Amino acid sequence: MPSERLSTIRALFDDYIAQYATRDDRLITRFSDNFSGYSGGGDVLVKDRAEWVKITRQDFAQVPQPLRIEMLDICLQDLCHEVVVVTAFFHIHLPGPEHVLSRETARLVLIFRLEQGDWKIVHSGISIPYHLVQAGEVYPLKGLQDRNSTLESLVEQRTKQLQDSEALYRLLTEETLDVVWKTDRDLRITYISPADERLRGFKAEEVLGRHVFELFTEDGVATVQNILKNTTQAGEGKRSPEGFWIFSVQHRAKNGRVLWGEVLAKPQYDAQGNILGYHGTTRECTDRVRLEDEVRQLAFFDPLTSLPNRRLLDDRLGQSLVVSKRSGNYGAVMVLDLDNFKTLNDLHGHHVGDLLLLEVAQRLVDCVRQKDTVARFGGDEFVVILGELSADRPRSIQQASDVAEKIRASLVAPYLLKVSQSGQMDTLVEHHCSASIGLALFLGQDASQNDLLKWADAAMYQAKAAGRNVIRLADG
Ligand SMILES: Nc1nc2c(ncn2[C@@H]2O[C@H](COP(=O)(O)OP(=O)(O)OP(=O)(O)O)[C@@H](O)[C@H]2O)c(=O)[nH]1
Numbered sequence: 001m002p003s004e005r006l007s008t009i010r011a012l013f014d015d016y017i018a019q020y021a022t023r024d025d026r027l028i029t030r031f032s033d034n035f036s037g038y039s040g041g042g043d044v045l046v047k048d049r050a051e052w053v054k055i056t057r058q059d060f061a062q063v064p065q066p067l068r069i070e071m072l073d074i075c076l077q078d079l080c081h082e083v084v085v086v087t088a089f090f091h092i093h094l095p096g097p098e099h100v101l102s103r104e105t106a107r108l109v110l111i112f113r114l115e116q117g118d119w120k121i122v123h124s125g126i127s128i129p130y131h132l133v134q135a136g137e138v139y140p141l142k143g144l145q146d147r148n149s150t151l152e153s154l155v156e157q158r159t160k161q162l163q164d165s166e167a168l169y170r171l172l173t174e175e176t177l178d179v180v181w182k183t184d185r186d187l188r189i190t191y192i193s194p195a196d197e198r199l200r201g202f203k204a205e206e207v208l209g210r211h212v213f214e215l216f217t218e219d220g221v222a223t224v225q226n227i228l229k230n231t232t233q234a235g236e237g238k239r240s241p242e243g244f245w246i247f248s249v250q251h252r253a254k255n256g257r258v259l260w261g262e263v264l265a266k267p268q269y270d271a272q273g274n275i276l277g278y279h280g281t282t283r284e285c286t287d288r289v290r291l292e293d294e295v296r297q298l299a300f301f302d303p304l305t306s307l308p309n310r311r312l313l314d315d316r317l318g319q320s321l322v323v324s325k326r327s328g329n330y331g332a333v334m335v336l337d338l339d340n341f342k343t344l345n346d347l348h349g350h351h352v353g354d355l356l357l358l359e360v361a362q363r364l365v366d367c368v369r370q371k372d373t374v375a376r377f378g379g380d381e382f383v384v385i386l387g388e389l390s391a392d393r394p395r396s397i398q399q400a401s402d403v404a405e406k407i408r409a410s411l412v413a414p415y416l417l418k419v420s421q422s423g424q425m426d427t428l429v430e431h432h433c434s435a436s437i438g439l440a441l442f443l444g445q446d447a448s449q450n451d452l453l454k455w456a457d458a459a460m461y462q463a464k465a466a467g468r469n470v471i472r473l474a475d476g
Pocket residue numbers: 304337338339340341342343345349350351352353354357378379380464
């Protein structure tokens with residue numbers, strides 16, 4: 001083919017493709033009045049050039065930008081002097097992200113004929129990836145657009161979900177009072193939410209990279225060490241159904257304040273089961289812990305002397321019986337009642353009587369070992385449990401009597417009670433009093449707790465009857 005004609009046809013074809021890509025209306029002028037062609041569907045012969053242009057465009061109607069035609073191969077065939085056939089293979093790229101259509105090869109055949117000195121297109125055939133075509137489509141665009149819009153709405157939905165979850169995450173981590181945190185496996189903090197600044201006064205940058213133990217008091221560190229030691233064992237601390245360890249631990253704030261935090265913590269594992277780190281939340285529970293302490297104090301301790309009350313004594317006595325059974329050593333229960341206590345109340349008032357009770361409580365505690373129990377039953381009655389005496393009964397009786405004597409002598413010593421009253425000078429009240437003491441020995445769980453207390457009480461009344469300031473041992 002003469003090179004001049006070749007380059008003319010090639011230039012015409014390139015223009016055709018450029019106008020096709022921009023959907024330029026002048027494209028129509030390139031067709032012969034006698035045009036005919038087969039569109040992508042391939043089964044309808046189109047003879048109207050305007051119709052042809054309309055058909056070949058319809059699928060791109062919703063694509064505002066130019067299409068990008070990536071030419072793969074082009075072949076020009078000179079059929080005769082007036083007729084040239086151009087066969088081109090190309091990819092159609094739609095604007096935007098990679099599109100299915102752009103991976104399919106389209107084939108366009110244009111037959112140019114010289115008509116009154118002008119090269120016109122007399123026939124056209126386009127072949128596109130038919131397997132993608134839906135009914136009524138020239139290009140597989142509608143289906144693709146549908147698929148695209150499904151994808152887009154999915155992306156939109158996912159994005160929205162992501163935004164929502166991010167907002168939720170931010171809300172949860174940054175705007176709740178709970179401190180959200182993460183550590184690496186060495187317990188160094190890798191994330192901490194701003195709530196920590198509100199709780200303990202530290203900015204995140206002051207905390208990041210630090211060891212979690214720096215958050216806690218010494219007691220708190222011991223608590224956490226204990227929990228870590230037991231994480232593989234059941235039973236230590238509580239565990240939520242999601243596997244979070246739940247425990248309360250003392251934290252130290254920047255200003256030195258000690259506060260309690262309820263911690264939910266969970267290890268994070270890799271596929272091999274190695275610990276990667278820990279994450280969880282911390283919520284202040286200082287008020288709750290204080291309240292629990294108060295409730296415990298009220299439930300188990302005498303409000304005046306802070307000694308164990310009857311309920312706690314029952315518990316301790318039960319334990320002492322179990323220990324005695326295991327060890328084979330005797331123990332003793334001692335019931336004490338102050339002598340003529342009423343007169344102090346009558347003479348100086350109830351508040352002075354209270355001062356005496358406080359002093360008596362202190363003297364009793366000073367007379368026994370730390371592992372023994374001193375309890376107040378109410379009024380001027382106290383109970384002492386002496387555990388782990390001896391396996392020998394006479395020797396145990398001797399030991400218990402010695403302690404009782406020590407107590408008797410201690411309580412009989414004079415009391416100097418400092419009486420403070422608002423708006424008045426402190427006054428000192430000197431008082432003398434004594435106690436009657438009943439003793440009962442126990443070995444193992446041979447006797448019930450009630451019986452033991454009853455026997456010791458009866459012995460105490462014998463001591464009263466014997467003139468007070470006396471010790472009596474229950475028979476049996
Ligand atoms: N100050 C004070 N007095 C109390 C308290 N509880 C009980 N009492 C008083 O303690 C006294 C107990 O008296 P009793 O043990 O019956 O009699 P007592 O005067 O000690 O005489 P004896 O026990 O027979 O030696 C009563 O006057 C009670 O009102 C208390 O918490 N504080």
